[in-house]
Amino acid sequence: MQSASPVTPAFQCTPSELDQFREDGFLVVRGLASPSDVEQMRTITDIGLRDQIQPVEYEAELRYPGAPASTESEGGRTIRRLKQANSRGFLFTEWMMRPEILNRLKQLLGPRVVCPLAHHNCIMTKQPKYSSETGWHQDIRYWSFQRPELINAWIALGRERPENGCLQVIPGSHTLILDRSRLDQDLFFRSDLPENQPLIDSKIFVSLDPGDVLFFHCRTLHAASRNTTNETKYSAVFTFRAADNPPLAGTRSAALPELLLTPGV
């Protein structure tokens, strides 16, 4: 008996997917990384974790709820993310240049697409022990671009469910102007504020299977809990911008080179 071949993803978003992204600030496209892509990305990840290839970020550095108190305490060397994913294997660049990815990015951002390497550009490694809770936030909070209009692609390298800390998003939050008083000192959207509760209650858990991709706007409020399962959750994450939306000179966003995905356009 012939085995079912994987479904080839369409080469672009449908009009209704584009409407959905504009309205909700996020969109899930299933199977945008093939099983072979996922396997290779996971191999790159395994090697990075096994050999502790720098640069990495430890859970203890951020001190989010659940994280070890310091890198010297028990679990202190738990890696939260392998940074600079793009330098860890050519596959990531190759993947984002594929028509099914680049066409979608062009539809969402315009004809000239750039991948800044200063933000995301990482593999999240949410480990069963010592993983932390990430509070509600917009990624743009510490980024500096001419316009707050970047788009992230979150590639699931395994199953992502509420119990292993899948992302939660608030539909439509990318269009909100949030008063500063609704955020804490680190610019997290305060979950202790009654005024913020209705919005938080409208959250959606984004369940993903390996190869699924979540596109989300850099202003979409999102959060994630700890991983309460026995298996590490791996996700590769990149951000993209339109060529006419450069980083502001002298900021952290301008500190690293970028990939021009549509040279000559």
Ligand SMILES: O=C(O)CCC(=O)C(=O)O
């Ligand atoms: O997986 C998580 O804990 C959330 C990660 C996240 O939201 C981020 O890095 O911006």
